[in-house]
Amino acid sequence: MGLIKTEKFSESQNQIALFAKAFGHPARVAIIQHLFKINACVCGDLVEEIGLAQPTISQHLKELKNLGLIQGTIEGTSVCYCINKDNWTAMKTLLNDFFNNNLDSNTCC
Amino acid sequence: MGLIKTEKFSESQNQIALFAKAFGHPARVAIIQHLFKINACVCGDLVEEIGLAQPTISQHLKELKNLGLIQGTIEGTSVCYCINKDNWTAMKTLLNDFFNNNLDSNTCC
DNA sequence: TTTGTATATCGCAATATTACGATTAATATT
DNA sequence: AATATTAATCGTAATATTGCGATATACAAA
Numbered sequence A, B: 001m002g003l004i005k006t007e008k009f010s011e012s013q014n015q016i017a018l019f020a021k022a023f024g025h026p027a028r029v030a031i032i033q034h035l036f037k038i039n040a041c042v043c044g045d046l047v048e049e050i051g052l053a054q055p056t057i058s059q060h061l062k063e064l065k066n067l068g069l070i071q072g073t074i075e076g077t078s079v080c081y082c083i084n085k086d087n088w089t090a091m092k093t094l095l096n097d098f099f100n101n102n103l104d105s106n107t108c109c
Numbered sequence C: 001t002t003t004g005t006a007t008a009t010c011g012c013a014a015t016a017t018t019a020c021g022a023t024t025a026a027t028a029t030t
Numbered sequence D: 001a002a003t004a005t006t007a008a009t010c011g012t013a014a015t016a017t018t019g020c021g022a023t024a025t026a027c028a029a030a
Helices: A011-022 A026-038 A046-050 A054-066 A085-099 B011-022 B026-038 B046-050 B054-066 B085-099
Strands: A070-075 A078-083 B070-075 B078-083
Touching: A011 A085, A011 B011, A011 B026, A026 A046, A026 A054, A026 A070, A026 A078, A026 B011, A026 B085, A046 A054, A054 A070, A085 B026, A085 B085, B011 B085, B026 B046, B026 B054, B026 B070, B026 B078, B046 B054, B054 B070
Parallel strands: none
Antiparallel strands: A070 A078, B070 B078
16 A cells, blocks of 8 residues: 555644654755754755755755745745745644643553 | 665754654554543554554554654553653654744745 | 756656555463 | 454555656846
């Protein structure tokens, strides 16, 4: 198979999994961290920054873009990428709710 | 290929990606949520709760166990699973640091 | 108009993931 | 001992992901 049975799960569970999968590759983690570090649009230098081939980086950027976590604006021949603040915040809320379950009252093991 | 080039990234970036990948499947999200909801050890009922075949659930549990996020104790013929609090907290800290970058001063796009 | 530069897409090979039937292992029950 | 129950493991098929060379596209500069 290799095919996820999304129909078995809630929309929220599938959404959490989709966002988490986006961060499930170190290159995409590095891309996001670099966008935060530079704290502005990044035009072009991601390939040398990350150290993978240009088509590979382009593909990772596409995935993050499709999820809405980043956005790109064309500037002449290059494209400037940055975090999409609204969607980033929404993703953070969803994942924080998932992470921040109360462990204190859990009494077992 | 299909092989992640981990040597290109920092230990932290790889660790974030490994944890995120664990949540990159809705079944594993559902398992964790159920463990939190029940708020105690779960013995056996995960298969009917999630709705995938027993070997499939067992495999997902193994992945979460290998990462240290859950732990299982044998109780007779069944196994009781629960969240590993210490490791869960450590994971949460790592991912929160990654998520909670300051977006306010980001001035672009 | 030709050339250069930057990014996206195509196509493919290698590897990983998902799912589950069949089986095994280990303990409980009768 | 024989049988039942529960979970892990094996083996395998289907699909997804990763990575990159080759190519296409789009704009800039000469």
